[in-house]
Amino acid sequence: MVLHSLRAGCTPFKGRTRRRPATNDTNPGEHPMPDAASATTRPTVALFATCLVDLFRPSVGFASAQLLEQAGYRVEVPEAQTCCGQPAYNSGDNAHAAAIARQVIEAFRGYDYVVVPSGSCGGTIAAHYPDLLRHEPQWRQAAEELAERTWELTRFLVEVAELELPGVDHPGVTTYHDSCSGLRELGIRSQPRRLLGQVRGLELREMDDTDVCCGFGGTFCVKYPEISERLVSDKVANIEASGADMVLAGDLGCLFNIAGRLKRLDKPVRAYHVAEVLAGTAQRDAAIGEGEA
Amino acid sequence: MESRAQYFKPAAREALHNPDLQQALANVQAGFVGKRKFVVDRFPDFEGLRERGRRIKDHTLANLDVYLEQFEAQVHAAGGHVHWAGTQDEAQKIVTDICRQADARIVTKGKTMAGEEVELNEALEAAGVETVETDLGEYIIQLAHEPPSHIIAPAIHKTRQQISDLFNEHHHRGTLKDKLREVPELVDEARGILRQKFLSADVGITGANCLVAETGSLFLVTNEGNGDLTHSLPRVHVAIAGIEKLVPTLEDAATQLRLLARSATGQDMTAYTTMVTGPRRAPDTDGPEEFHIVLLDNGRTRMLEGRFREMLRCIRCGACMNHCPVYSAIGGHAYGWVYPGPMGSVLTPLIVGLDRTRDLPNACTLNGRCQSVCPVKIPLPDLLRDLREEQYQHNLTPRTTRWGLAVWAWFARRPRLYNALARAGIGAMGRIGRRKGRFRHLPLAGGWTAGRDFPAPQRTTFQAAWRQQRGANR
Numbered sequence: 106m107v108l109h110s111l112r113a114g115c116t117p118f119k120g121r122t123r124r125r126p127a128t129n130d131t132n133p134g135e136h137p138m139p140d141a142a143s144a145t146t147r148p149t150v151a152l153f154a155t156c157l158v159d160l161f162r163p164s165v166g167f168a169s170a171q172l173l174e175q176a177g178y179r180v181e182v183p184e185a186q187t188c189c190g191q192p193a194y195n196s197g198d199n200a201h202a203a204a205i206a207r208q209v210i211e212a213f214r215g216y217d218y219v220v221v222p223s224g225s226c227g228g229t230i231a232a233h234y235p236d237l238l239r240h241e242p243q244w245r246q247a248a249e250e251l252a253e254r255t256w257e258l259t260r261f262l263v264e265v266a267e268l269e270l271p272g273v274d275h276p277g278v279t280t281y282h283d284s285c286s287g288l289r290e291l292g293i294r295s296q297p298r299r300l301l302g303q304v305r306g307l308e309l310r311e312m313d314d315t316d317v318c319c320g321f322g323g324t325f326c327v328k329y330p331e332i333s334e335r336l337v338s339d340k341v342a343n344i345e346a347s348g349a350d351m352v353l354a355g356d357l358g359c360l361f362n363i364a365g366r367l368k369r370l371d372k373p374v375r376a377y378h379v380a381e382v383l384a385g386t387a388q389r390d391a392a393i394g395e396g397e398a
Numbered sequence: 399m400e401s402r403a404q405y406f407k408p409a410a411r412e413a414l415h416n417p418d419l420q421q422a423l424a425n426v427q428a429g430f431v432g433k434r435k436f437v438v439d440r441f442p443d444f445e446g447l448r449e450r451g452r453r454i455k456d457h458t459l460a461n462l463d464v465y466l467e468q469f470e471a472q473v474h475a476a477g478g479h480v481h482w483a484g485t486q487d488e489a490q491k492i493v494t495d496i497c498r499q500a501d502a503r504i505v506t507k508g509k510t511m512a513g514e515e516v517e518l519n520e521a522l523e524a525a526g527v528e529t530v531e532t533d534l535g536e537y538i539i540q541l542a543h544e545p546p547s548h549i550i551a552p553a554i555h556k557t558r559q560q561i562s563d564l565f566n567e568h569h570h571r572g573t574l575k576d577k578l579r580e581v582p583e584l585v586d587e588a589r590g591i592l593r594q595k596f597l598s599a600d601v602g603i604t605g606a607n608c609l610v611a612e613t614g615s616l617f618l619v620t621n622e623g624n625g626d627l628t629h630s631l632p633r634v635h636v637a638i639a640g641i642e643k644l645v646p647t648l649e650d651a652a653t654q655l656r657l658l659a660r661s662a663t664g665q666d667m668t669a670y671t672t673m674v675t676g677p678r679r680a681p682d683t684d685g686p687e688e689f690h691i692v693l694l695d696n697g698r699t700r701m702l703e704g705r706f707r708e709m710l711r712c713i714r715c716g717a718c719m720n721h722c723p724v725y726s727a728i729g730g731h732a733y734g735w736v737y738p739g740p741m742g743s744v745l746t747p748l749i750v751g752l753d754r755t756r757d758l759p760n761a762c763t764l765n766g767r768c769q770s771v772c773p774v775k776i777p778l779p780d781l782l783r784d785l786r787e788e789q790y791q792h793n794l795t796p797r798t799t800r801w802g803l804a805v806w807a808w809f810a811r812r813p814r815l816y817n818a819l820a821r822a823g824i825g826a827m828g829r830i831g832r833r834k835g836r837f838r839h840l841p842l843a844g845g846w847t848a849g850r851d852f853p854a855p856q857r858t859t860f861q862a863a864w865r866q867q868r869g870a871n872r
Binding site for chain 1: 410411728763764769786787809810816820848853854864868
């Protein structure tokens with residue numbers, strides 16, 4: 106029946122305990138350096154970078170780590186991480202998906218929190234692992250325990266870390282795409298907007314249909330490229346109509362899809378992961394799909 | 399109708415390049431989505447209502463045998479006849495036999511998706527009975543010899559111009575000089591033709607929006623009043639409904655109707671809501687002399703037993719397709735059978751068979767918008783994923799996909815090897831693409847690069863860069 110309650114409600118996170126940093130001894134403008142004393146008092150976050158960030162955009166991983174450290178957490182990147190298993194899971198290959206889920210559970214055992222700069226991968230871990238492993242009671246229990254500790258980045262920064270951004274500037278007009286898994290599986294909507302509200306000079310202008318799928322859908326975009334192209338074309342049209350010069354989202358899959366279409370159409374709108382703007386690194390790094398200066 | 403779901407891909411491609419269809423579909427999003435949001439937002443506790451609807455359906459499905467028997471007894475008590483149809487063939491035989499016994503020459507029909515499911519029109523025409531659809535949308539597609547493309551707006555794929563041309567061709571043999579342009583003109587013309595049919599029909603066939611076990615009643619909701627004329631004017635009324643349409647009480651039916659109108663058309667209530675209990679009784683001034691209800695199984699008890707039971711909660715409102723970006727892009731016909739969109743992508747494989755419907759569970763981004771608007775909270779993305787798992791287990795997943803997944807999973811489970819290979823591969827890819835920032839073409843990625851550039855990776859992988867920067871232990 107837990108399976109059904111998980112499916113029915115999208116709020117498996119209610120009632121979570123928070124463990125904020127015990128001491129606020131770090132100057133939020135600086136990267137706290139690890140030392141033996143603070144390592145014992147500060148809770149540790151394991152960063153699950155996700156395969157897309159690992160392969161294609163490390164700057165998102167570094168931006169995420171920086172934000173978590175600014176909030177006073179110790180950040181580790183467990184080496185045994187590759188992918189969350191979603192490609193197999195969404196293709197019906199549950200055996201391989203379960204094998205990878207067990208590997209992720211092992212790799213992330215013992216950390217206070219697991220933070221993921223993706224609603225999609227975060228959703229797979231937090232909303233689907235327990236269902237995927239439902240036939241193996243011990244693993245299922247471990248999956249539920251991991252789900253309790255797993256957070257999407259922006260939600261963690263707002264609801265657990267209660268991060269106040271230290272003076273970040275990013276002048277310009279920005280629009281935000283709500284990635285589907287984050288929005289509907291994890292309830293990510295207000296959190297990134299709240300954080301962006303602290304960025305100086307940034308004007309957030311909502312586009313039409315912010316909550317409609319961009320057409321990425323994992324393997325969907327290569328299995329049904331024509332339908333996917335139509336969906337991302339609609340998304341790009343809405344982005345353009347908003348008048349924004351930058352589009353942000355919390356998922357690299359959607360962003361690669363959107364940026365790929367923007368660039369194919371030679372549109373000047375730049376695409377970044379929201380973490381890159383919040384960490385102030387978007388000013389330095391080339392936008393997704395753009396060449397190095 | 400025979401399922402054509404195996405032709406999903408070419409049909410979807412054709413739909414994307416059909417300007418008339420694209421023009422017609424533009425209205426779906428604009429109309430249905432906005433109207434639903436308006437009425438749902440002003441309802442005090444729509445979430446609570448959804449939860450109640452879900453619980454009513456789950457309770458009924460858990461005790462379906464009991465409620466079906468109660469319903470049967472109540473229909474008998476009201477003087478009606480109950481028929482059990484296990485399959486399409488049985489449903490066709492039951493209905494054509496009733497028409498034959500009634501000596502029917504003309505049958506009028508209200509909209510019934512169960513009727514579409516068992517190809518009732520084809521069976522009646524084969525039995526020599528003139529069958530006239532009386533729902534305006536159904537009437538239009540009957541003239542066009544097309545299946546419905548939406549479960550509550552069957553002719554949504556037609557533009558006004560196309561409808562005008564159809565009426566001219568069928569009603570005036572193409573002789574009309576001033577073609578009908580405005581909606582009221584078109585409606586008036588159809589009304590004039592249909593009025594004659596209502597008055598001369600021998601049997602009226604309808605669906606049922608819900609069945610009530612405690613009273614043996616059924617509910618019909620329409621916005622045109624055609625349901626009332628279809629069930630009350632002819633001598634014989636036949637209703638056909640899936641067994642999942644049952645609810646225990648009138649109170650439950652009220653909950654379902656409140657959910658249905660809001661979710662379907664964005665109305666607080668449909669223009670006509672009719673409750674039918676048995677045939678005409680002594681003091682009644684009108685109504686049919688005979689009342690028959692055909693309870694259709696057609697794969698539903700099989701669904702009841704397995705992991706897809708939740709799909710039987712469906713009240714056929716169409717909200718899932720109205721909010722589906724894929725449906726909005728390609729319309730309903732590409733799905734190849736009577737039920738399109740998310741609910742159809744679950745139902746069709748379960749009724750028609752997994753092997754002839756391979757695209758349906760996969761042609762979805764799992765974005766979850768359908769589930770978020772479903773009035774009875776059917777977890778459609780989870781059910782679609784479950785169907786993908788069934789496909790995988792039955793070896794219906796393409797071999798290239800299976801091999802690709804197996805190879806990828808082999809590496810993904812060996813992090814050291816994976817990370818080393820990733821670093822080498824990404825380094826090479828980055829060197830080639832870094833200056834421009836993107837690729838217009840990539841080997842093995844034609845599906846992506848047909849309509850999109852592929853952003854180039856940065857210098858190395860995150861894992862490699864992190865460990866270089868922070869040292870091996872962090």
